Amino acid sequence: MKDLQDLAQRLLVDGTVAVVIGYERGPRGARPAFVQRPEDVERLIFDAECVQNLATYLSPRRRHLLKLGRKAVVAKPCDVRAIAGLVREKQVKRDEVVVIGVRCPGVGEDRCVTCTAREPRLADHLVGAAVAAPAAGESQRDAKLRELEAMTPAERWNFWQAELSRCVRCHACREICPMCQCDRCVASKTQPQWIESSPHARGNLSWQLTRVLHQAGRCVDCGECERACPEGIPLGLLLRKVAEVVDRRFDFRPSDDPELPTPIGAYRLDDPQEFIL
Amino acid sequence: MSKSTQPSTPSSAPGDVAFEPRLTAFVCNWCTYTGADLAGTSRLQMAANVRIIRLPCTGRIDPLFVVKAFERGADGVIVSGCHPADCHYTAGNYHARRRFAVLQELLTFLGVEPERLTFSWVSASEGAKWADVVNGATERVRAVGPFAAYRALVADALPADELQPAARGGAPRATTATEERA
Numbered sequence: 001m002k003d004l005q006d007l008a009q010r011l012l013v014d015g016t017v018a019v020v021i022g023y024e025r026g027p028r029g030a031r032p033a034f035v036q037r038p039e040d041v042e043r044l045i046f047d048a049e050c051v052q053n054l055a056t057y058l059s060p061r062r063r064h065l066l067k068l069g070r071k072a073v074v075a076k077p078c079d080v081r082a083i084a085g086l087v088r089e090k091q092v093k094r095d096e097v098v099v100i101g102v103r104c105p106g107v108g109e110d111r112c113v114t115c116t117a118r119e120p121r122l123a124d125h126l127v128g129a130a131v132a133a134p135a136a137g138e139s140q141r142d143a144k145l146r147e148l149e150a151m152t153p154a155e156r157w158n159f160w161q162a163e164l165s166r167c168v169r170c171h172a173c174r175e176i177c178p179m180c181q182c183d184r185c186v187a188s189k190t191q192p193q194w195i196e197s198s199p200h201a202r203g204n205l206s207w208q209l210t211r212v213l214h215q216a217g218r219c220v221d222c223g224e225c226e227r228a229c230p231e232g233i234p235l236g237l238l239l240r241k242v243a244e245v246v247d248r249r250f251d252f253r254p255s256d257d258p259e260l261p262t263p264i265g266a267y268r269l270d271d272p273q274e275f276i277l
Numbered sequence: 278m279s280k281s282t283q284p285s286t287p288s289s290a291p292g293d294v295a296f297e298p299r300l301t302a303f304v305c306n307w308c309t310y311t312g313a314d315l316a317g318t319s320r321l322q323m324a325a326n327v328r329i330i331r332l333p334c335t336g337r338i339d340p341l342f343v344v345k346a347f348e349r350g351a352d353g354v355i356v357s358g359c360h361p362a363d364c365h366y367t368a369g370n371y372h373a374r375r376r377f378a379v380l381q382e383l384l385t386f387l388g389v390e391p392e393r394l395t396f397s398w399v400s401a402s403e404g405a406k407w408a409d410v411v412n413g414a415t416e417r418v419r420a421v422g423p424f425a426a427y428r429a430l431v432a433d434a435l436p437a438d439e440l441q442p443a444a445r446g447g448a449p450r451a452t453t454a455t456e457e458r459a
Binding site: 148149153154155156157158159160161186194195200201202205206209210212213216238241242245246249250263264265266267268269271272273275276277 | 340341344345348361362368371372374375376377378379380381382383384385386387388389390391395396397398410413426427430431
């Protein structure tokens, strides 16, 4: 933690960045912190409670944050994939942001069980003690995925209707997502209204379907949408399903390499088309 | 992919003689629309259950179009365009192929019967293939029954008969040029 604070102080004092976006201790676990003064760097922490993906604060959609000036951001290996995604989609210039990579022991999420990345690669600085590669565990989410796939369509329909009918259309999943970056979301447009905006089952289905499709090949599996959802809808399941499809069909996994093309938007002449007559 | 009956609130049994499936077809202007035209001018007999919506290219078809068709009362959807390497815009169908691959797997995962979605490549010379696609899709949708589950998503949803474009205001405009004289 000392090396993180020292690095943040150095970056702020020599004027490399105007703000360091990191984590601080809040009343209920770790929370995002925006440190602009060198004397405040003692607030910065990193531990297994730091679950948030701070890359979302780099999105140019957040215009009020653009005004803060040059940023350094504390990023776990999974968060770095979101930064790579933003660079890949020309939303952020790589040399405009200082990435403080942290070696991550896992932050207690289900996705951490199967995660093998412990050291971010796309980083300007690397802090934290070395962490041993974990033993591969059983992901509850993947188990649930297999369970759903074994159901009949009618059973799956009823499962998802039970989940999606709780959606209150607060759009927290969109707001927190580091990869949701449209100036005007299709769900907010009213003329024509493609997605019904009131919280009922039909509009909810249309909204989540659209959001998940827009994340195909782009979702970095940071789990923020599911964490932000006030109704506890298992959005990660849908995204995981699409990620598996994209992996199987297009051989693409969330990557910290900003040079890779996104799978939707690219194509191969021999893409599988067994579903087309 | 497993067959199944409709989930909650089936309004009529699958295979019910009274049930005429309603299908929406999103087709590209250059190949499938012309192919459908050929089927019509060749006087091929085919199911009259399909409403065609013509678009410039399969690459223009947003997955939301398919969702909207279901919302507006379609029991099934056909998406059809130029064969690979035949796209008028060089690569629109390749992009579409990737999107629809994800779309159909996601819809299946959400519990939509795969029989409700048909994707095909139909060239301008394949009028007979278009007739086969239309007949096949209609029969598959007829077998799984009306998409009552989707219509039941809104408590105050209109019954299927009132989902005609006139009753719903700005409903998608259906092209009837190739609707059959059957």
